[in-house]
Amino acid sequence: MLRLSGVRQVYGGRVALALPAFAAGAGEHWLVLGASGSGKTTLLNLAAGLLRPSAGDIEVDAQSLGALEGGALDRWRGRTVGIVPQKLHLVSSLSVLQNLLLAPYLAGLPADRNRALFLLGQLGIEEQSGKKPNQLSHGQAQRVAIARAVMNRPKLLLADEPTANLDDENCFSALQLLQDQSRECGATLIVATHDQRAKQRFEKRLEL
Amino acid sequence: MNLVAISLAYLRARPLATALNLLLLALGIATITLLLLATAQLEERMSRDARGIDLVAGAKGSPMQLVLSAVYHLDAPTGNIPLADAQALSRSPAVKKAIPLALGDSFRGHRIVGTNHDYPAHYGARLAAGRLWRDPMEAVLGAEVAAATGLAVGATFTGAHGLSDGGDVHEQEPFKVVGILARGGTVLDRLVLTSVESVWEIHEHAGATERKEITALLIQYASPLAAATMPRMVNASSALQAASPAYESARLFRMIGVGADVLRAFGLVLVLVAGLSVFIALLNALEDRRYDLAVMRMLGASRAKLMGLLLLEGAALSGLGGIAGIALGHLCAEGLGAALKAAQQTPVTGWAWHPQEPWLLALALGVGVAAALLPAWRAYRADVAPVLAEG
Numbered sequence: 001m002l003r004l005s006g007v008r009q010v011y012g013g014r015v016a017l018a019l020p021a022f023a024a025g026a027g028e029h030w031l032v033l034g035a036s037g038s039g040k041t042t043l044l045n046l047a048a049g050l051l052r053p054s055a056g057d058i059e060v061d062a063q064s065l066g067a068l069e070g071g072a073l074d075r076w077r078g079r080t081v082g083i084v085p086q087k088l089h090l091v092s093s094l095s096v097l098q099n100l101l102l103a104p105y106l107a108g109l110p111a112d113r114n115r116a117l118f119l120l121g122q123l124g125i126e127e128q129s130g131k132k133p134n135q136l137s138h139g140q141a142q143r144v145a146i147a148r149a150v151m152n153r154p155k156l157l158l159a160d161e162p163t164a165n166l167d168d169e170n171c172f173s174a175l176q177l178l179q180d181q182s183r184e185c186g187a188t189l190i191v192a193t194h195d196q197r198a199k200q201r202f203e204k205r206l207e208l
Numbered sequence: 209m210n211l212v213a214i215s216l217a218y219l220r221a222r223p224l225a226t227a228l229n230l231l232l233l234a235l236g237i238a239t240i241t242l243l244l245l246a247t248a249q250l251e252e253r254m255s256r257d258a259r260g261i262d263l264v265a266g267a268k269g270s271p272m273q274l275v276l277s278a279v280y281h282l283d284a285p286t287g288n289i290p291l292a293d294a295q296a297l298s299r300s301p302a303v304k305k306a307i308p309l310a311l312g313d314s315f316r317g318h319r320i321v322g323t324n325h326d327y328p329a330h331y332g333a334r335l336a337a338g339r340l341w342r343d344p345m346e347a348v349l350g351a352e353v354a355a356a357t358g359l360a361v362g363a364t365f366t367g368a369h370g371l372s373d374g375g376d377v378h379e380q381e382p383f384k385v386v387g388i389l390a391r392g393g394t395v396l397d398r399l400v401l402t403s404v405e406s407v408w409e410i411h412e413h414a415g416a417t418e419r420k421e422i423t424a425l426l427i428q429y430a431s432p433l434a435a436a437t438m439p440r441m442v443n444a445s446s447a448l449q450a451a452s453p454a455y456e457s458a459r460l461f462r463m464i465g466v467g468a469d470v471l472r473a474f475g476l477v478l479v480l481v482a483g484l485s486v487f488i489a490l491l492n493a494l495e496d497r498r499y500d501l502a503v504m505r506m507l508g509a510s511r512a513k514l515m516g517l518l519l520l521e522g523a524a525l526s527g528l529g530g531i532a533g534i535a536l537g538h539l540c541a542e543g544l545g546a547a548l549k550a551a552q553q554t555p556v557t558g559w560a561w562h563p564q565e566p567w568l569l570a571l572a573l574g575v576g577v578a579a580a581l582l583p584a585w586r587a588y589r590a591d592v593a594p595v596l597a598e599g
Contacts, residue, residue, distance in 0.1 A: 106507040
């Protein structure tokens with residue numbers, strides 16, 4: 001599903017990530033562990049095609065990312081990869097529901113309002129659908145970001161530090177949601193974190 | 209969810225900046241619209257009033273004053289000319305039509321014009337009520353005069369000496385209204401027409417002149433060749449001068465034109481300032497929206513789509529401002545028309561389009577899109593990954 005071979009990422013003369021080989025199978029749940037600055041976010045950005053590797057090759061679902069250019073890469077990302085960024089980054093001038101509908105629209109897919117409402121219901125935030133992101137609690141906003149990431153049924157779901165600033169209870173429920181949602185889509189899940197609490201929920205781990 | 213909806217959502221999210229930009233653009237476009245409407249309608253109106261009149265012969269003085277007084281009935285006449293001279297001129301083979309005008313009196317600020325039936329016929333005037341004058345002291349009212357004074361066919365009134373209100377009233381010589389003209393959008397609307405004899409009668413009784421005089425003669429040439437000889441012939445006569453309405457009104461518009469140009473430049477400056485304001489607003493907004501734009505890229509939007517989003521926002525803002533400005537311009541034109549009507553001047557209306565208005569909208573859109581270009585380019589160039597990592 002996700003395969004990195006001989007990947008090196010040099011940033012500002014410094015090696016941000018060097019990963020000779022890594023492969024995650026379809027539907028697998030991986031935890032990428034490492035201290036800050038160890039290249040976790042870089043790995044996620046490479047897998048999402050948001051960064052080009054300095055060397056090496058990345059394949060997602062048998063698609064070599066080096067072969068995709070410009071708009072085609074953006075389009076591919078929108079349809080194949082779901083991303084929950086660390087700083088959620090919901091669009092503040094749009095409502096929660098509009099934030100979800102943004103995902104299919106920008107990926108060039110038909111607007112699936114029913115799926116958006118279904119996801120909000122599943123994550124227990126359907127009452128918030130008309131609110132603006134700044135009216136939400138952090139936990140609610142994170143659920144919206146997760147729902148947005150799985151709107152287009154991605155094959156690869158990436159989450160960057162999803163448990164930061166969460167207490168134990170919310171930490172585990174956030175991880176649970178990610179695992180449930182990726183199982184639902186049949187997506188490969190990759191969670192990057194420095195949070196040692198996450199270890200107990202994942203069998204497959206990559207330490208950077 | 210589409211780009212238009214997203215653009216509008218962003219505009220709504222900053223109501224103050226959006227309102228300010230709309231206002232600036234609307235004011236600039238409204239100024240230009242008003243100018244276009246007012247000058248075009250005035251020119252149209254003035255050329256309609258002067259249509260078919262090739263030359264005005266009257267007493268010596270300022271040729272522009274002669275045209276303004278005899279054709280547009282705006283200024284005081286230059287004086288009177290002997291009837292014999294006028295008749296000699298009328299009989300010239302170069303003259304196809306010669307309409308005599310005898311001015312001097314008014315009725316509540318409306319000029320009483322002694323003339324013959326050729327004058328209303330020249331403007332294709334139709335009667336709304338009654339008939340044209342036959343005997344002395346019978347008068348026909350223009351549509352605006354009738355509306356303003358409320359006089360109907362059969363009513364009588366007395367004229368006052370002079371062209372403005374408050375002259376000596378000719379009490380002994382009442383006029384009788386025998387007809388009212390239909391509104392024709394010409395100078396006739398604000399005149400009182402009667403026979404030349406009526407004007408003479410009043411002034412004979414008032415002890416004025418023994419020699420018969422008229423004020424001016426409106427001349428239509430028999431052939432274009434007359435334009436070369438006729439003015440010289442008239443000017444050669446000691447008491448007469450000739451003035452060309454086309455030339456004098458062109459001269460007048462050149463003088464007014466300087467003012468109109470200044471106002472137009474002012475409107476253009478307003479539009480450009482609005483463009484600058486849209487530019488700054490979009491650039492500032494871009495700073496707040498780096499994350500949103502990065503997230504959109506993350507969700508699959510191409511660079512081109514983000515660029516399109518910002519251009520669309522500039523276009524939406526300026527399009528709305530342009531439409532509001534044109535509407536405001538028409539409203540102001542209508543207001544100006546109402547004010548001019550009260551002053552019995554040539555009216556202006558907001559209920560008419562100017563063929564250049566689509567270009568005004570294009571100007572507004574162009575300014576908005578141009579203002580959005582640099583922000584759009586910056587959005588196009590932005591790198592996503594580092595932006596997503598901060599926050």
